[in-house]
Amino acid sequence: MIWNRHHILSLEDFTPEEYNTVLQTAASFREVLTRRTKKVPTLQGQVVTNLFFESSTRTRSSFELAAKRLSADTLNFTASTSSLTKGETILDTAKTYLAMGTDMMVIRHREAGVPQAIASEMDRLNVRVGVLNAGDGQHEHPSQALLDLFTICTLLDPDRPRLELLQGKKIAIVGDILHSRVARSNIWSLTASGAEVHLAAPPTLLPQMFGEFVDTRSEERGARSEGDRGNHNQPSTVNCQPNRKLFLHWQIEPALQDADFVMTLRLQRERMAQHLLPSIREYHQLFGITRDRLQLCKPDVKVLHPGPVNRGVEISSDLMDDPQFSLISQQVTSGVAVRMALLYLMGGGKV
The missing domain is CATH 3.40.50.1370 (Aspartate/ornithine carbamoyltransferase)
Incomplete structure (x- = not known):
């Protein structure tokens, strides 16, 4: 070590x-x-x-x-x-x-x-x-991302948690990515593990430039051009440093498809200087994590949230308390x- x-x-x-x-x-x-x-x-x-x-x-x-x-x-x-x-x-x-x-x-x-x-x-x-x-x-x-990483790795191997356990896993991060320091640290840690990280949020909370986040030292950037933004079903893909894979989505469904883990983020309304969302109700309808939406994921999918949680906004209240899916207390x-x-x-x- x-x-x-x-x-x-x-x-x-x-x-x-x-x-x-x-x-x-x-x-x-x-x-x-x-x-x-x-x-x-x-x-x-x-x-x-x-x-x-x-x-x-x-x-x-x-x-x-x-x-x-x-x-x-x-x-x-x-x-x-x-x-x-x-x-x-x-x-x-x-x-x-x-x-x-x-x-x-x-x-x-x-x-x-x-x-x-x-x-x-x-x-x-x-x-x-x-x-x-x-x-x-x-x-x-950093410490939040490291505890998230530890929570996931100990689930996969309680006796010997290690980075390589996430190789090839699909992890969706959904929510207010624009304002989230947790998301930024998790992008570094999870892509370093070899996991596929899929970011999903409305365009106002996930600008195209976010796709180059992990690619700060790369000469070739794989993000799609602005002309491709209209097709929200096609992810914006970034070819980053070796073993780092980051994908951007402006709809939630492709991010959740066959995901092994879903991390949902709090809407940080105290940091929003402008009206970036039509309404909280509409956000939940389009990007809230519910039991129905989890059917798109792997059958044994687990849900994380760094807290504090706005119940019924980024995640349904019943799902948050369900130990079959939720890792929030373990975090x-x-x-x-x-x-x-x-x-x-x-x-x-x-x-």
């Missing part, structure tokens, strides 16, 4: 070996979480600071619990009750926690690039403080083990 990262800011340059290191480490911590004593002394004496400049339930609680399960001390920051309201800058806030002895910072912010800026400042100061991106603007959410459980793994690896744990 290989690990040389000090910060986790993006999955864009993650290697297959690094993915497998995270998966295997998370599997060991999943076993710890089944014990009567769900705590190990791995990070005893270290301080993990959760700098959440944006509201969060699952991610913040998951990181806090993960740190405590590793015996680390935790500090929690809330923007509304902090010195930011008095004019303090974000970097000065980070340096305040640095002066308190912080070893790792978990950062969420509504603007893309803030975790990178803090990581750069820590590097400039030549201090060994690791920075983990817990979601920044419309950029990325939350997986989040603690995966975030334990990330803090362990960043904190100098030996693999």
Whole structure:
């Protein structure tokens, strides 16, 4: 197993070996979480600071619990009750926690690039403080994508989750892809596994340019021209880096056809500056995940959602609670083990 990262800011340059290191480490911590004593002394004496400049339930609680399960001390920051309201800058806030002895910072912010800026400042100061991106603007959410990957891989092989298990699988990501940092991170991780990733959304939430997302370093781009946009039944295909396959659809049916997994995303109405949808009701009729729509998928299809869920909008309420199809509760459980793994690896744990 290989690990040389000090910060986790993006999955864009993650290697297959690094993915497998995270998966295997998370599997060991999943076993710890089944014990009567769900705590190990791995990070005893270290301080993990959760700098959440944006509201969060699952991610913040998951990181806090993960740190405590590793015996680390935790500090929690809330923007509304902090010195930011008095004019303090974000970097000065980070340096305040640095002066308190912080070893790792978990950062969420509504603007893309803030975790990178803090990581750069820590590097400039030549201090060994690791920075983990817990979601920044419309950029990325690495730990969510890694827990999604872990949830799927442990379903396929509970004892040895690994990237190669997804080779050739079809995974549909449906919903507000335009505003989703989760989708961006999942595109990197899932296409790295060799899976076929099919994006489906209305054209306003899935612009044609999204097709080049994973192809930033490729000389040849395989996306169809604007002239092909009128035929929504034909996917826009991208020939990306080796083993990366990404497809775009402006109708949901071809994305779901024979899919092994379906990931549906929340409509992020708080990020929509314009009226991008005629109505929520129409969106559910055209892109909502229902039992009827799942008949297009493989018989053993499973559904994921990063949360929070708008019941009856992106997924029907009864389907969300059905353990035959839904992996949503497993995602939350997986989040603690995966975030334990990330803090362990960043904190100098030996693999």
